[in-house]
Amino acid sequence: MPNLENDNISEVKIANFPSESTWQAIASHQTAVSRVDDSLVKLIAETCQHPPGSLKRQLGLDRIIRRIINSGRLWIENAPYYEDALQQTWLYFCRNLCEATTTKEPYNPQRSNIFTWLDRYLKGRLKDMYLKNCHEQNIRVNNSEEIILTIPAPVNTIPLEDQIRAWAEADATGELVATHIANRPELNCQLLILRRLPPKSQWEELAAEFNISMSTLNSFYRRKCIPYLQRHFQPDLG
Amino acid sequence: MNSIIDRHLSIPITSQAKKIAKQFADNIQDASTSQQVYHNTLAVLTVNDYLAMLGIATNLKDSESWHPALRVCADVADLKIAGLGHLECRPVLPEAEICVVPPDVWEDRIGYVAVRIESSQKTATLLGFAQTAGTGKLVINCLQPLAALLYHLDRLRHPHLVNLPQWFANLGAEGWQNLEDIINSFSLSGMQMAYRSPNFQISARNEVNSQDINSLTEILQSHQDEWTKIQVAELLGKIDPGNESAIAALTGILHIGKTDESRRQAAVSLGKIDPSNLAAGARRAKIIDFEQSLGNLQVTLVMTLIPDKKGEINISLRVYAVNNLYLPTNLELAVFDEFGNIALVAEARNTDNWIQLEFSGEPGNDFIVQITLEDVVWQEQFLV
Known part of the structure; x- marks a missing residue:
């Protein structure tokens, strides 16, 4: 049926040819x-x-x-x-x-x-x-074998949290305990650093527990305690 | 508003950033802290990449987030901007509508950028900026565009305030002109509708002389409508300075005017003919260009200052289109207080000739005016 074939071709042509709206x-x-x-x-x-x-x-x-x-x-x-x-x-x-x-x-x-x-x-x-x-x-x-051999051993095996905890608990110079919120010796840097180490207490919880405003607590921690951490532990090289 | 999506900017997360973030996180045993540090580091490095693109110098080493012990003991995601301070880059998880800012970083920050770490971890999206932590929960849809961060950093570097009290002394500021000069040099259709109407013939003249005062005061007595008051007040401002009857008529309008607009016009006219009068106001206007993806658009910002009884300055801001009767839809006018908190906002809808905001400012305070259209943000800071 040659006619049908022709019809098919023309149909294909029509289908392939973009309509005017497609061109537009x-x-x-x-x-x-x-x-x-x-x-x-x-x-x-x-x-x-x-x-x-x-x-x-x-x-x-x-x-x-x-x-x-x-x-x-x-x-x-x-x-x-x-x-x-x-x-x-x-x-x-x-x-x-x-x-x-x-x-x-x-x-x-x-x-x-x-x-x-x-x-x-x-x-x-x-x-x-x-x-x-x-x-x-x-x-x-x-060089897979060689690479395995050259992987350096971890320099420090003590996790950072444990290092900080040991340092704060020892408080060798006594400065962490000595630095506290005015008239509240129990609210000192040693306590706050230990309580803020993971798994940390939330600021809201600490404020409620010690009956003090969250902003006072947090501001004290930022201004007085963080500098000890900054001084005692070395920063990363950026 | 299509601009919410357009305001966001996606930045590729590089393999280097992931490597550093992983290294920082791996140093921490506690799983949730480790995860937080990973996200914080990615957020910091993404903002760092964005600022590097724009040529803004940063200093990772001096950032709190770069200190291993601080990362463990405080939830910090700051990036030190050289010479300016710490910019907090808070990571936000996909689908979150709120950016949480922990109390640890409510102080000692010059601003906050919310960064969404996409679930693919291939890109991070910079969602916007806030100058303060507010209540610690920033609504992502209400954040300012990143351009506001660029304005903010620039102001920290080069403080620049338009001194408004100088306007009362008839001193100008860069780009600010008398409204009449702008009306004369542009076709401000919308503005002419508001500030002029063809009610009476004198308004067509540019000069008014003292003989006109009698007829103007007669008009004032026979017409109690606000339009008349506004126009008479405008015309009285064109009389030779010092004219007693004109000053008396304007003072009258100041007292009997029902709307703020007639009182505002009377105060501005008084400022022209009797500058030392305690009730004198000042008005300036500025043309602002908004180069859009589909053509240019200009608007005029008209700012009117009148002293109020409490010793404060009443400030009115109006935005008109130039060469067009209507403002483009979604054009937004906003005022921020000196702490960067949004104080007022108005948005143009279909067929708005102008939008307006009004507020009072205490001498010595400053505020920021922002006009936003599509992806263009214009800001200027003012001192009351």
Whole structure:
């Protein structure tokens, strides 16, 4: 039945050919997209007029980033290191949008669309991280024995809570007991530090138990007791 | 309001951030404290990444949240902003409507940012900002946009207040003009409707001379309506300064005016022809640009000050559209007190020509005016 075949073909053609309303929808979508792009270009130009570090530059960058994210047009990939690559891309974006800080030239709106510019950098970082990831896996597979041997033994086996508890209970200098809320010697830093160690008593409970306002208690702890902790235990290196 | 979602900003959680958070959490035996420290650290590092993008310098090492013993003994999630103080970055779980701020961090903070750690743990969403912890429970939908945080940090760095008492001495402030100058240079349809109406012919003239006073006082006696009072009061302000009859007529309106608007206009006119009068008011206006995703929009903020009997200043704020009769829907006008707490708010609905807020301020106090439209936030701080 050759006729039927022909009919089928023509039907397929009709089905594939976008209707007039589809064309209109595509055209109006494109107009909307280009209008958003135009306004983004304007916003970038306006933002870059203000010096780096100025409030208006910060407010502008915040709005540009928000608009780019909310447009949903940025490259997305389900890679374990995607978030790392994306954060590097944002830093690159903010540092080179108006002035070239880490590149040779700043972003040039005449040369590329902002999404193209960002996607190119993002995809570059994804590729770098993919290669680095493979390389590290290779090393791990090939040297697994060696790696197990080089894992350092934990330096300190006493949990931090226990260290703090031992220090507060001992109160070698007597300063924790000596520091207390006026006329309330029982409400001293030793007691509060021990009661605030996990599993800690809530401030509300302590206030009720000792019949004192939560803000007095908490303010005393912050101003008088926390400094002892800060002095006695070393901070992390940031 | 689509802006609630648009106000949020999602920031990727890097593997480095997760590594540090895990390391901090693993040092703690107690499961719930360990979990809290993990979330706190992610929140701090996300805000740190956001501020790094905007070029705002931070100092993790000097943050309380970076101190191992403090993390165990206090629920801290602060980030030290170089030279300014500690910004608390509170983690919020997905679906939570409240951001809980524990008593541990009610003091010694320059502000609070709520950070939602998404269940995927791939992104964290910066939900908004509050200057104070309030009752320790911040309603997420009521948080200020992140732009308010940027304004706040900038004010801490470069304090800048518009000094309102200077307006009574006829001194200006940057960007603030006489309302008449703005009306003359823009087509302020909505504003002209409110401040002028074609009731009588004198209003068409820009100058009023002393011969007109008699007819103006006659109009005042024969028409008791507020519109007439407002217009006569406006015209009397155009008479040569020092004219006794005009001053007497304006003082009369100040006493018999039924609405605040006629009294306000009388006080402003009095300020023009008798600046040293104790009842004299002042009015200035500012054009504010809102560059929107679909085109530009300008509004005028009109601020009227009149002294009240208690020695305070009555302040009225009105926002009009420029080149348009109606304000855009959802434009929001808000006033914050000196502690950053929201004091008053008004939002434009369909076909609002203007929105207004009115309050009294004690000399020496300061407040912040905020106008928000879509993703644009404008703020300015004033000293009463």
